[in-house]
Amino acid sequence: MAKKEKTVAVETADTSVSAEKAMKKGTVIQAVKAVAVLVIICLVCGALLALCNDLLYVSDEVRADRALQKIYPNFKNDDSFAGLDSSKASTPYGQVLSVKKSTDGAYILEAVSSNIGFSNGTVSIFVAVSGGTDPKIVGWTVDKNVGQSFIGNITSKHQKTWFINQSITVVNPENPEGSGLGSGATHTENAIGYAINAASYYCINVLKLVSTPESEAKDAVIALLGAEADGYSFVAVKDADYLEACKVDEHELSFYFEGKKTESDPLAVYVYGEDENRQIVVVKDNLTHAERLEESAVVAKSEGINDSLVAKAQSRSYFEYQVQKSHAAFEFAGMGDINSEFATKDEYGTANKVYLSTDGAIMVEATGKGGFASGTVTVNVIIADSVIKGWTIVSNVDQSYIGNIKNEHMTSWYVGQSIGQPIELGSNKVTGTTLSSTAINNAVNMACYYARNTLQQGGAE
Amino acid sequence: MNLLLFAEIGRDIEWVTLGIALAIMVGIGLLMALCIILISRFCQVKEDPRIKEVEQRLAGANCGACGHPGCSGFAKALVEGTATLDSCGQTNKEAQIEISNILGIAYDGNAEPTIAVVACSGGSQCEDKYAYQGYGTCVSQNMLAGGRKACEVGCMGSGSCVDACPYMAIECFDGYAHIDPELCRSCGLCIQTCPKRLIKRVPKSATVYVACSTECRGKDVMSKCKAGCIACGKCERTCPSGAIHLVNNVPIIDYSKCTHCGKCLEACPRHCIKHVHPVDTHEKTITKVEPEKESKAE
Amino acid sequence: MKKERFNQIALDGLVRQNPTLRLVLGTCPTLAVTISAINSFGMGMAVLFVLVCSNVIISLLRNVIPDRVRIPCFIVIIATFVTIVSMFMEAFLPSLFESLGVWLALIVVNCIVLGRAESFASHNPVGESALDGLFMGLGFTLSVTLIAIVRELLGSASFFGMELWDPSKFSIKFFTSNAGAFLTYGLFIAIFNVCYNAVDRKLKHKHAQQTLAPVTVAETKEAE
Amino acid sequence: MDVLGIIFSALFANNFILAQFKGICPFLGVSQKPGSALGMGLAVTAVMVITCAVTYPIYTFVLVPLGIKYLYIIVFILVIASLVQMLEMILKKFTPGLYSSLGIYLPLVTTNCAILGVAQLVTAEVAATSAHFAKTLVVFGKAVKISMAMSFGEAVLSGLFYGLGFTLAIILLAGLRQKVDRLNVAKPMRGFPMTMITACFMAMAFYIFSLIG
Known part of the structure; x- marks a missing residue:
C-alpha cells in the first residue's frame, strides 16, 4: 500500500507548532488549578471531619460507663474506695489499669493482658467481680485492643458464656490460656484469659476479697516480717514432694514461699501447720550450705517454735533438694x-x-x-x-x-x-x-x- | 452545645483543635499537590505529545502482538514511523482513522475483522505416542519427538496458547484448545506460540471452519485419530458455491465464495467441519450474504 | 432517567456485576468479616453508605477535578466518608464498631469503592452514580451476608448470633479459620457462576427465539 | 528490638495475606505469572517500607500530640497515594528499566488494603508499661504522653518484612497457579474458585506457623 500524501498531513504540521506555545502557558494554569482543587477538597473534608469529631465525640468516661452498663447494670460508684494501688498493679499475667467499687460490694476492674495476643498485641478488658463471701466473675467485656485484627470473632455470645460465674480463685492460674474456647481467634482468647487472670490475681492478693489458705499464710508471713517484707513478692512453690520431704515428725510443711526482691538476696519461707497454730521460719536463701547452718541465716521465726523445725529449715535449700532429687548420691x-x-x-x-x-x-x-x-x-x-x-x-x-x-x-x-x-x-x-x-x-x-x-x-x- | 439527642455523646466544638486539623489538612494537601506537580514537571520525560494521543486511541490491551512492549511502545514506534498501523489487529476502524490523521499518514484499507480458530479437534480422541510427564506446555513437549500425539500436527492441549492469550479467550478441555469467538480479538499471539501452527485466522463473519489439518491419507488418520479428516472429499462435492477444495488431503475454505449454507458441515462424515460461533439456535436460517470485495490476501 | 436504565443499573449492581461474586473485588473484608453475620451486615451497610455518598460527590465534582490529581482527590473524599461512618458507629453502635475494628477503616482502600468511583461515577450524572453506588453496596452486602450466614451456621452453629444448637455437638471449626474463609468464598463464586450461566443461557435462548428473524438481518447489517 | 521475632512473625506467623487477610485483591489478581507476581510483590514491599517510614513519624509527632487522631485515615491515605504517584514518576525518569518491570504495578498498589493495613499495624498505641517507644511532648503548654507499641526502627523493619511476607505468599501462589490453572476442572470452577482453593491450602500450611510462632 503506497503512502498517499494527503492534505490532512499539512494541516497537522503547523497546528503542532502553535500548540507547543499554548502548552507552556496552559500547563502553568493547569498546575495551579490542580493544586487549588486538591487543597480546597482537603480543606472542606478537614472541616467536615473536625466538626463531626466534636459532635460525635465519645469521651473516655462515656466509654467506661457504657462498658459498666453492659457487665454490671446496677453499679453505683462508692467513692469512699481508694481506687488502684499502683505499686501492686502489675501481676504475672498483665497489668491492672483501674479499680472501681460499687456500693453493694462489687468491684469493676480494668485490666490489660501481657502482649501474648495476636501478632503479640494486647487486649484490655473490663471485669465485674461480685462482692460477698464467694466472689465470682459476673461479666466482662473487651475495651481496647492492639493489633487484634480478628477481635470480631469474640462476639457478645462469648462474653456471656466464658468465665461467667467462675469463682475468681478457680480462674486463677489453672488455665490462664483460656484457649480452646473456639472462636477462631486463639491468640486473642489467650490474651483475654490472661487479662481476666490479672484482674482476679489483683482481687485475691491486693483487694483480699477472698482468702485462700495460701493468701492467709502469705499475710501471716508478711505480718511476721513486718518492715522487712516491703518490696518482696512472695510466690508459692507448688512442689508436693518438697513439702513432703521437709516434714518434721508430725509437723506438716503447708507452704513454701520464695521471696524475691530486686537487687537484694532472696528469702526462703517455711510455713508449718495450719491457721492459728501456724509456725513460720524465714531463712536467707542464696547462702552456701555451711553459712546456712549458722544462726545469722535465720531472718525471722515465730515465737515458741521448736528448734527441730528451725534446724530443718536451715538444713537444706530447695535448690539443693532439686539437685539431690535427680542424683540421690550427691550429699x-x-x-x-x-x-x-x-x-x-x-x-x-x-x-x-x-x-x-x-x-x-x-x-x-x-x-x-x-x-x-x-x-x-x-x-x-x-x-x-x-x-x-x-x-x-x-x-x-x-x-x-x-x-x-x-x-x-x-x-x-x-x-x-x-x-x-x-x-x-x-x-x-x-x-x-x-x-x-x-x-x-x-x-x-x-x-x-x-x-x-x-x-x-x-x-x- | 450538645446538638445530638444522646446527652453524653459529643462535646462543645473546640475551635482550636478544629483550626489545627484544618491547618494540618491544608498543609498536607498543599505539600502533596506541590510535590506531585513539581516532580511531574521536574521528571517530565521529553515525549512527543502526539504519542499520548495515539496511545489513548489504541485498543490499550498491551497484548504485544505488534511486537512492541505494550501499546505505549507501539504508539512511540508509530509516531517515529518505525511501525505501521495494521500490525495491530485490535484497534477498530474509527480509531485507526483518527490515528492516521494525528500522524499525518494516509489511512488505507479497511481490513476485514478476523478471529482465530484451532484447526484441530482430536485431543483425547487422538492416540498418544508416549505419556508426557515433563514440565511445561506444548512448546517444551513439542521438542520431545514432536509431542505426545500420534498425529504429527495434532493439538496437545497443554495450553501454550492459553498462557499467550491476553484475553483469556482460550481454554483447553477434552484434550485440545478451544477459542471463545466473543473474547478473541485476533491479536495473533496464540498463532505465534502454537508449536504446531494449528491456529488460523478466519473472517469474523465466517460460520464454519475446518477443525483438522492433517495431510495423511484417510487410512493412516483412521488408525491415529477418531476425529481426524480422512480427505474423503464429500465436502468439496456437496459445496454449491465450490468454496472448499482439498489441498493435499486438507479441505481449505475460500471464505469469499462461502455462502454460509452449512451443507459441508452436514455432509462431513467425521464432523471435522465445525461452527465458528457455537450457536445452536439459528442453525437453519443462515441468510444470503453477497460476496464482499476481495481486499486482503488471507 | 429511563426505567430501562434503572433496571440495567440495578441488575448490574446486584447480579451482572456483583462486586464480590462476579468482579471479585473487595475480597479483603469479605474474607475477614464473614465469620459472623451481624458483623458482615454492619460492614455491608457501612460500605453502602460510603459508596453512595462518595459516588454522589465524585460525580458532582467530576468536571472540576483535573486529571493529574484525580486519584488523591477521590481518595480524600472517600476517606472523609469512611471516617464519618466510623465516628458514627463508635458513637451509636459501639458493639458493632468494636467487632469490626480494623476493617472499618480499610473500606477506604476497598477496591469496590475506588473502582466504582473511577469507572462509573467520574463519567456519569449524579442520579445514576447514586443508584449505582446503592445497588453495588446492596450487592456487596447481600453476598457478604450470605457467605457469613453459611460460615456462621457451619462454624459456630449460630444464626445472626442466636445459638441454634450446641456447637460442641456439631460444628466444623474449619469454617471459622482462615483457610475456611478462602474455601467458602471460592465455592460461593463457583455456585454463583453456575446459576448465572444457567440463567444467562436460558435468557439468551428465549431472547433469540422471540426475535429470530429481524435480529439476524439486523445483525448482518451491523457486521458490515 | 527482638529482630528474629519480628522476622519470623512477619514472614510466617502473621503473614500479611494468609494470616491477616490484607492485600487479597492483588494476591488474586496479579498472580497469573511468577514474573508479574514478583514485580507486584517488590512494588508492595517498596511502598510498605516508605509508608512505614513516613506515617510513623506523622502519627507520633503530629497527630497524637495535636489530639487529632481521628484524621489518621485521611492523612495516611493522602500521603500514601501521593508518595506512590511520585515514586512512579521518579522511577519512570531515572530508571526506565525498573519502571517497566515494577512501575506498572504502582497505581495498583495504592488501592490495596495491605498498605493502609501495615500503616495501622505499625502506628499501634499501647499501655505505657509495655511501650517500646514512650515520650512526653509539651504542645501548646499541654504535656502529651505518647506510648507506641513499636519504635521507629521496628516499624520500618516490620514494614519491610511484612512486604517480603506478602511477596513470598504471592510468588508461591503464582507458582501453584501455573499448574492449577491448567487443570481440567468443571467449567464454573475454573479461574477464581480454583485459585481460592489453592489459597485455602496455603492458608492451612501457614496456620501451622502461627501455632509455633
Missing part, C-alpha cells in the same frame, strides 16, 4: 572455690560455681553460649570419678522454646559419658530447639573442661 558438703584460670573457654562459655559433696563428687554450674536469639543456658553438671552422673537446667536467657526439652532428655543425654574429651552434640537435640540444645552442649562441655583441668579427675586437656 552436699559446701562450696568449692572457683579456679579462675580454667573458668572461661571462649567456644563454650563460663563456669560459675563448684559444689563439693561428701563422697568426692563435684557439681559444676556452667553457662553455655550460642543459644536461640543468641541467648545462653546455665546447667548444673554432676561429675563423679570422671563420668557425668547427671545434669539439670538451672536457668536460660531468651530460650523461648526450651520447654521442649523434657525430663526424659535430661536423664538420657550425656549421662554416663566420660569427661575425657569434648562431647559432640550428635543426637542430643530436640527438633525445633537445636539452638538451645547447642547452648546446653556448650555448657556441659564447659563443665567437663573445668573438671578435667582443675581436679585432674580425667585426662588433662
Whole structure:
C-alpha cells in the first residue's frame, strides 16, 4: 500500500507548532488549578471531619460507663474506695489499669493482658467481680485492643458464656490460656484469659476479697516480717514432694514461699501447720550450705517454735533438694572455690560455681553460649570419678522454646559419658530447639573442661 | 452545645483543635499537590505529545502482538514511523482513522475483522505416542519427538496458547484448545506460540471452519485419530458455491465464495467441519450474504 | 432517567456485576468479616453508605477535578466518608464498631469503592452514580451476608448470633479459620457462576427465539 | 528490638495475606505469572517500607500530640497515594528499566488494603508499661504522653518484612497457579474458585506457623 500524501498531513504540521506555545502557558494554569482543587477538597473534608469529631465525640468516661452498663447494670460508684494501688498493679499475667467499687460490694476492674495476643498485641478488658463471701466473675467485656485484627470473632455470645460465674480463685492460674474456647481467634482468647487472670490475681492478693489458705499464710508471713517484707513478692512453690520431704515428725510443711526482691538476696519461707497454730521460719536463701547452718541465716521465726523445725529449715535449700532429687548420691558438703584460670573457654562459655559433696563428687554450674536469639543456658553438671552422673537446667536467657526439652532428655543425654574429651552434640537435640540444645552442649562441655583441668579427675586437656 | 439527642455523646466544638486539623489538612494537601506537580514537571520525560494521543486511541490491551512492549511502545514506534498501523489487529476502524490523521499518514484499507480458530479437534480422541510427564506446555513437549500425539500436527492441549492469550479467550478441555469467538480479538499471539501452527485466522463473519489439518491419507488418520479428516472429499462435492477444495488431503475454505449454507458441515462424515460461533439456535436460517470485495490476501 | 436504565443499573449492581461474586473485588473484608453475620451486615451497610455518598460527590465534582490529581482527590473524599461512618458507629453502635475494628477503616482502600468511583461515577450524572453506588453496596452486602450466614451456621452453629444448637455437638471449626474463609468464598463464586450461566443461557435462548428473524438481518447489517 | 521475632512473625506467623487477610485483591489478581507476581510483590514491599517510614513519624509527632487522631485515615491515605504517584514518576525518569518491570504495578498498589493495613499495624498505641517507644511532648503548654507499641526502627523493619511476607505468599501462589490453572476442572470452577482453593491450602500450611510462632 503506497503512502498517499494527503492534505490532512499539512494541516497537522503547523497546528503542532502553535500548540507547543499554548502548552507552556496552559500547563502553568493547569498546575495551579490542580493544586487549588486538591487543597480546597482537603480543606472542606478537614472541616467536615473536625466538626463531626466534636459532635460525635465519645469521651473516655462515656466509654467506661457504657462498658459498666453492659457487665454490671446496677453499679453505683462508692467513692469512699481508694481506687488502684499502683505499686501492686502489675501481676504475672498483665497489668491492672483501674479499680472501681460499687456500693453493694462489687468491684469493676480494668485490666490489660501481657502482649501474648495476636501478632503479640494486647487486649484490655473490663471485669465485674461480685462482692460477698464467694466472689465470682459476673461479666466482662473487651475495651481496647492492639493489633487484634480478628477481635470480631469474640462476639457478645462469648462474653456471656466464658468465665461467667467462675469463682475468681478457680480462674486463677489453672488455665490462664483460656484457649480452646473456639472462636477462631486463639491468640486473642489467650490474651483475654490472661487479662481476666490479672484482674482476679489483683482481687485475691491486693483487694483480699477472698482468702485462700495460701493468701492467709502469705499475710501471716508478711505480718511476721513486718518492715522487712516491703518490696518482696512472695510466690508459692507448688512442689508436693518438697513439702513432703521437709516434714518434721508430725509437723506438716503447708507452704513454701520464695521471696524475691530486686537487687537484694532472696528469702526462703517455711510455713508449718495450719491457721492459728501456724509456725513460720524465714531463712536467707542464696547462702552456701555451711553459712546456712549458722544462726545469722535465720531472718525471722515465730515465737515458741521448736528448734527441730528451725534446724530443718536451715538444713537444706530447695535448690539443693532439686539437685539431690535427680542424683540421690550427691550429699552436699559446701562450696568449692572457683579456679579462675580454667573458668572461661571462649567456644563454650563460663563456669560459675563448684559444689563439693561428701563422697568426692563435684557439681559444676556452667553457662553455655550460642543459644536461640543468641541467648545462653546455665546447667548444673554432676561429675563423679570422671563420668557425668547427671545434669539439670538451672536457668536460660531468651530460650523461648526450651520447654521442649523434657525430663526424659535430661536423664538420657550425656549421662554416663566420660569427661575425657569434648562431647559432640550428635543426637542430643530436640527438633525445633537445636539452638538451645547447642547452648546446653556448650555448657556441659564447659563443665567437663573445668573438671578435667582443675581436679585432674580425667585426662588433662 | 450538645446538638445530638444522646446527652453524653459529643462535646462543645473546640475551635482550636478544629483550626489545627484544618491547618494540618491544608498543609498536607498543599505539600502533596506541590510535590506531585513539581516532580511531574521536574521528571517530565521529553515525549512527543502526539504519542499520548495515539496511545489513548489504541485498543490499550498491551497484548504485544505488534511486537512492541505494550501499546505505549507501539504508539512511540508509530509516531517515529518505525511501525505501521495494521500490525495491530485490535484497534477498530474509527480509531485507526483518527490515528492516521494525528500522524499525518494516509489511512488505507479497511481490513476485514478476523478471529482465530484451532484447526484441530482430536485431543483425547487422538492416540498418544508416549505419556508426557515433563514440565511445561506444548512448546517444551513439542521438542520431545514432536509431542505426545500420534498425529504429527495434532493439538496437545497443554495450553501454550492459553498462557499467550491476553484475553483469556482460550481454554483447553477434552484434550485440545478451544477459542471463545466473543473474547478473541485476533491479536495473533496464540498463532505465534502454537508449536504446531494449528491456529488460523478466519473472517469474523465466517460460520464454519475446518477443525483438522492433517495431510495423511484417510487410512493412516483412521488408525491415529477418531476425529481426524480422512480427505474423503464429500465436502468439496456437496459445496454449491465450490468454496472448499482439498489441498493435499486438507479441505481449505475460500471464505469469499462461502455462502454460509452449512451443507459441508452436514455432509462431513467425521464432523471435522465445525461452527465458528457455537450457536445452536439459528442453525437453519443462515441468510444470503453477497460476496464482499476481495481486499486482503488471507 | 429511563426505567430501562434503572433496571440495567440495578441488575448490574446486584447480579451482572456483583462486586464480590462476579468482579471479585473487595475480597479483603469479605474474607475477614464473614465469620459472623451481624458483623458482615454492619460492614455491608457501612460500605453502602460510603459508596453512595462518595459516588454522589465524585460525580458532582467530576468536571472540576483535573486529571493529574484525580486519584488523591477521590481518595480524600472517600476517606472523609469512611471516617464519618466510623465516628458514627463508635458513637451509636459501639458493639458493632468494636467487632469490626480494623476493617472499618480499610473500606477506604476497598477496591469496590475506588473502582466504582473511577469507572462509573467520574463519567456519569449524579442520579445514576447514586443508584449505582446503592445497588453495588446492596450487592456487596447481600453476598457478604450470605457467605457469613453459611460460615456462621457451619462454624459456630449460630444464626445472626442466636445459638441454634450446641456447637460442641456439631460444628466444623474449619469454617471459622482462615483457610475456611478462602474455601467458602471460592465455592460461593463457583455456585454463583453456575446459576448465572444457567440463567444467562436460558435468557439468551428465549431472547433469540422471540426475535429470530429481524435480529439476524439486523445483525448482518451491523457486521458490515 | 527482638529482630528474629519480628522476622519470623512477619514472614510466617502473621503473614500479611494468609494470616491477616490484607492485600487479597492483588494476591488474586496479579498472580497469573511468577514474573508479574514478583514485580507486584517488590512494588508492595517498596511502598510498605516508605509508608512505614513516613506515617510513623506523622502519627507520633503530629497527630497524637495535636489530639487529632481521628484524621489518621485521611492523612495516611493522602500521603500514601501521593508518595506512590511520585515514586512512579521518579522511577519512570531515572530508571526506565525498573519502571517497566515494577512501575506498572504502582497505581495498583495504592488501592490495596495491605498498605493502609501495615500503616495501622505499625502506628499501634499501647499501655505505657509495655511501650517500646514512650515520650512526653509539651504542645501548646499541654504535656502529651505518647506510648507506641513499636519504635521507629521496628516499624520500618516490620514494614519491610511484612512486604517480603506478602511477596513470598504471592510468588508461591503464582507458582501453584501455573499448574492449577491448567487443570481440567468443571467449567464454573475454573479461574477464581480454583485459585481460592489453592489459597485455602496455603492458608492451612501457614496456620501451622502461627501455632509455633
